[in-house]
Structure formats: structure tokens, C-alpha cells
Amino acid sequence: MVILITGANGMLGEECARLLSRTHDIIACDVHDTLQYSDSIVYEKLNIMNEQRVLEIIRQRKPQIVVNCAAYTDVDGAERDRRAAWDVNVGGVQHLISALSKNGGKLIHISTDYVFDGCAGPYAEDEPPKPVNYYGQTKLDSENLIKDSQIPWAIIRTNVLFGNTKLQKASFVRWVVEKLSRFETISIVNDQFGNPTWSYGLAQAINRIIEIDARGLYHYAGKDYINRFEFALKIAGIFGLDPTLIKTTTTRALNQLAPRPFKAGLICEKTAKELQVDFYSIIEALTMMKETA
Template identity: 35%
Template sequence: MKTILVTGSNGLLGQKITEKILAEGRVNLIATSKGLNRVPVVGGYEYAEMDILNAEQVKEVVEKYKPDAIIHTAAMTNVDTSEANKQLCYQLNVTATENLVSLCDEHHIHFIHLSTDFIFDGGDGPYIETDAPNPLSYYGETKLLAELAVKKSKVSWAILRTILVYGITNDMSRSNIVLWAKGALEKGEPVNVVNDQWRTPTLAEDLAEACLLAVENNAQGVYHISGKDYMSIADLVRKVADYWLLDQSLILEISSASLNQKARRPAKTGFVLNKAIKDLKYNPHSFIEGLKIVDEQMRNSVR
């Protein structure tokens, strides 16, 4: 079995990769993240503290375990925070990636890099892998720069771009749109949602599966990984309300311009998944199937 090292293993995607490996045993896992391990199961894999901004620590961990592949999930992903903290965003999203790529080149490690639909301007979605990027935000700029660093390197690499990841797991450091909408509507709070942005939301389990498929198939090149259902953010929230039988009259549709956010968002992204389906045998759940999975996990967690 291959040994993989995952950065950002405390995040939603990182925890889903850990859960999947523990359940299926397809690879050996070295989980790494900043600070203590937040995954409740501690057996069946190794955990190493690793701050991706600490180049010496990263070098020590990579050289200790010498994995066959690195799945790089760690990043600054909050779009407005990235706009307000550009130096830190650059260090986390670009410099840390460059450092990992250099180590992968030195030790012949397959590098799987997570990227985003925000490298596109949203003028012509859904997108295929070869469409021209044109980021609107600093976050998108840094993720594109990281992609370019990977592409110009000599390493064996795959870039997995994704969109609006949702799901639930232990001790989450931040929410996501499904949990936010469900939580607010359950409390009877009105929610403002944009009706002029379109996406193909991604179940975290599907993205975790794609990461493992990329390792197992020694994937090379860029792949678009998301859900298969294309919808507006307003429609997404209405589907959440409908699934959990919540009050849709609390949903207030607004335009993106009225939010006055620090960073611009692309209007229409979404991904065409044909390449991932053909090359990796990627088979994502529908959005409603994804909500059912989240619902079951919530029910199980309170038992």
C-alpha cells in the first residue's frame, strides 16, 4: 500500500480523508496539521504536528515519513480574510505550496494540490479544465499562483479544483453553507442569500474520494472535482430548507452587490466533470443525496 501524507488534516476535507482511509484501508496515512490532532480516532494512522509556514518543521516531517504522495489541503480559504490579510494569505497559499513542491521534487513524491473555482471570473461557467483563469479576488490570485508553481515544477503532480465544499465532522473550525443555512433557519432567523451566483456544491466525502482516486491512479494534470448539480446559492438554501422542512419564508434573496463584501466573487462557476469521471472513475452524489448523508451523520453524532 502507498503511504500518503495529508496537510491540513484537522480541516473538513482532511478529516474526511482520514475517516475514509480508516474505514477502507486503501493507503497508509500520515495526518499532519497545525496544533493538536482534532480527529477523535487516534489509531490506525500516524499524526504529526506540522505548521506549513514552518519550512524546517515541514522538511523534518516529510523526510521522516518519506510518503509516496502528499495531498495538500491546507490553505487560507476565507475569501474576505484573504483580502484583508494578503501577506499571510500569500505565505499560506503560495510560499507553503512552493516549499512542499520543492520537497516532493527532491524525494520523488507525487503531489496532489487542492485548488478552487475562484481562479475563474464566473463569466462563462460551468468550466472545463482548460478554460482560461481570471481571478477576481486575492484569494483566487494566490490559488492560481500556487497552481502555476506546481505546473512549472518537475514533480509528478495533479491539481484538483473544487467548489463550495459542505459536510460535517468532529470539532470543525469553521462552518459551511449547508450547516449555516440549516442552523439559522432552525433558529427562526431570516437569512440573506444571493440569487446571482451559481455553483456545483461539493460533498466533502466526494472530494475525499477524489483525492484517494488521484493517488491510486497516479493522476497527472488538472481535474475538476465537484458535485454534479448546478444551482444558484438561493436555490441551494431553499433545497436545504425543503430537506429539513424549515420555513422558506425566512429566505431573503438579494444581489451580490448589496452585500458589500471585501472580495469579489465570480457569478457563475460550476464544473464540467467529464475528465474526472472518465480518468478517475469519479462518481459524485447528487446534492439531495449529500444532504441525506449529512443528516445521517448528525443523527448518529447525537446518539
């Protein structure tokens, strides 16, 4: 199959391009001049905010599937510049839908547990979304656009992604490892819960959606439901770093611009049953990441 991946230089985009290129023809796309990790994968520079260019590439390349990994992912930045977040996360998705409705093809879109308010997580697919910040609102708006469209689609929600990819703007794992390796003290919130997700596992779930032509809404997340402080302790444990350098703090003390859903995270029973994919604990994922780094 011909599969076009947007946001291919991002954490999930890279994981998807690497995995899917083993069995499919991949057109990797991103806003940058080059693909940062491969010379052999076909690359097109594509800003999904540019409606004409989206249409042109989809017309030329005729992908049967578009995996949309492009997104404005800066949660606090989205509060400061709502327009920029909307243009990518909602406007860009509208352009993909519109091009696919003219040329045929299915959209696989990535969303987030931040569509929920975090009062009573983790959440299943059928629970009502209620975002508490603008990033979450844009992701929910994009989900609704897709659900209301006439094109074939699958949406997969995930949370707290981590992996070994090259261009990691905001990799929590790498940040913790770097800080502790330099014997610096770090303060991590103990009141934001989720189930951290290995980006490779999510790419496998996307691959399965492609294989069996699954449609609809799915949750994919890691096995452990924990807070960020506990996550940092696990990272220190696997990488042999000093856990006493990790101190706890609270979201209130951190004073982040965007409100956060506290008890977020995802229940993945439907995905386990219908997609029959592997789910990974943090220790399993970090161990494999360490071995292959």
C-alpha cells in the same frame, strides 16, 4: 502507501484522512496541537509555512503522496491580509514541492473555481483562468508553481464544499440549519452560481487519483448547478425547515470585501471519463449526511 495529509483538521482534510486511512498509512498534519476527530491516526503538528519543518517531516516519514488540504480559505480575509494568504497558499506549496523534489513523492493539490472570473461558468479544465480576487490569485499561483515543478502532481479543482466534518469553520449547510432551526430569517445571494460539492465525493475522487496514479488537472464538483439561494432552499427541504425564512439578496447588497466570480462552478466531463468516480446531487449528499449525522 504512506500518505501525508496537510490541513487534516479542515473540512476536506478530515474527509480524506477518514477515507484514506481505511487502506493506507496516514500521517495527518495541521497547525493545531491535536487531530480533532481521531486518536488512532498518526498526527504531526505542521505549519506548511515552516520550510524546515516541512522538509524534516517529509524526510522522516517518507510519504509516497502528499495531499495538500491546508490553505488560507478566508476569501475576504485574503484581501485584508494578502501576505498571510500568500504565505500559506503559495509559500507553503513551494515548501512542499521543494521537500518532495529532494525526497521523492507525488503532490495532490486542491484548487478552486475561484481561479476563473465567473463571467461565463461553469468552466472546463482547459479554459483560461482569470481570478477576480486575491484568494483566487494565490490558488492560481500555487497551481502554476506545481505545473512548473519537476515532481509528479495532480491538481483537483472544486467549489462550494459541504460535509459532515467536525471542525467546520464556515459550513454553509450547518449555518443554514442552525439559523432556520432557531426560526431566524436569513438573506442569501441569488447571483453567485456554482455546483456545491460533497466533501466525501471529493475525497473519493482523490482516492481514485491515488489508486490509478492519475496526473494532471481535474475538476470535481456536484451535479447541480445552482445559486446560493436555491442551495439554501434545498437544505431547508431536506432538513424539514421553513423555506419562507430564506430571503434573497444580491452580492452588491451584501457588500463583501472580495469580489466574487458570479457564474463560477466547474464542468467535470474529463474527470468523469478518466477517473470514473461518482458525482452527487445536493439532495443525494444531504440525505446521506442526514442519515449518518
